[in-house]
Amino acid sequence: EVQLVESGGGLVQPGRSLRLSCAASGFTFDDYAMHWVRQAPGKGLEWVSGISWNSGSIGYADSVKGRFTISRDNAKNSLYLQMNSLRAEDTALYYCAKGSIAAPRGAFDIWGQGTMVTVSS
Amino acid sequence: QSALTQPASVSGSPGQSITISCTGTSSDVGGYNYVSWYQQHPGKAPKLMIYDVSNRPSGVSNRFSGSKSGNTASLTISGLQAEDEADYYCSSYTSSSTLFYVFGTGTKVTVL
Numbered sequence: 001e002v003q004l005v006e007s008g009g010g011l012v013q014p015g016r017s018l019r020l021s022c023a024a025s026g027f028t029f030d031d032y033a034m035h036w037v038r039q040a041p042g043k044g045l046e047w048v049s050g051i052s053w054n055s056g057s058i059g060y061a062d063s064v065k066g067r068f069t070i071s072r073d074n075a076k077n078s079l080y081l082q083m084n085s086l087r088a089e090d091t092a093l094y095y096c097a098k099g100s101i102a103a104p105r106g107a108f109d110i111w112g113q114g115t116m117v118t119v120s121s
Numbered sequence: 122q123s124a125l126t127q128p129a130s131v132s133g134s135p136g137q138s139i140t141i142s143c144t145g146t147s148s149d150v151g152g153y154n155y156v157s158w159y160q161q162h163p164g165k166a167p168k169l170m171i172y173d174v175s176n177r178p179s180g181v182s183n184r185f186s187g188s189k190s191g192n193t194a195s196l197t198i199s200g201l202q203a204e205d206e207a208d209y210y211c212s213s214y215t216s217s218s219t220l221f222y223v224f225g226t227g228t229k230v231t232v233l
Contacts, residue, residue, distance in 0.1 A: 058219075061122075095166060105214045
């Protein structure tokens with residue numbers, strides 16, 4: 001069964017850091033791009049960051065550029081999101097999503113259940 | 122980079138057809154055939170319904186279809202069913218700097 005399981009969310013104070021992880025199973029992880037998509041409470045979807053199969057192509061939303069860093073470990077079938085200098089507006093459910101092709105251009109064909117990040121003092 | 126524009130809500134009776142529009146620019150929807158559509162039920166993760174403008178993943182009902190004209194993509198649901206009531210989001214690849222994707226504002230579909 002193809003599966004993505006996120007972890008690492010929680011309550012954090014503004015300005016602090018948090019690292020999200022996504023464990024993939026059921027498919028050949030290093031054949032596909034991977035992404036983080038978030039959804040603030042009661043709001044729509046926002047693409048956060050994406051990474052190609054070999055980490056050669058990486059992109060970020062303007063709202064997180066310079067604060068968040070995406071990475072992957074193909075040997076561990078895992079995707080990560082290092083979030084620094086967190087702000088209240090980063091509060092959201094963070095989804096890990098599998099790209100449909102190796103490059104970060106295709107659709108998001110598999111989604112995890114998400115991990116909640118709450119930034120508050 | 123602005124979000125793609127979708128109508129806030131669309132409604133229809135069971136059996137009817139509805140269409141949801143998704144308007145962008147020549148830098149996203151109009152420039153690439155990498156438009157996809159997602160269905161999201163309350164409290165659930167999004168589900169891919171259409172990819173590359175008009176392709177349906179295996180297992181998605183053929184009542185769902187996609188198309189594109191210029192800078193506007195569309196999702197049509199035919200033979201509307203109660204289970205289709207959900208939020209729908211479009212997404213497009215974009216050539217804007219290091220930003221890869223942009224999502225639509227979302228549309229709430231109500232089955233009357």
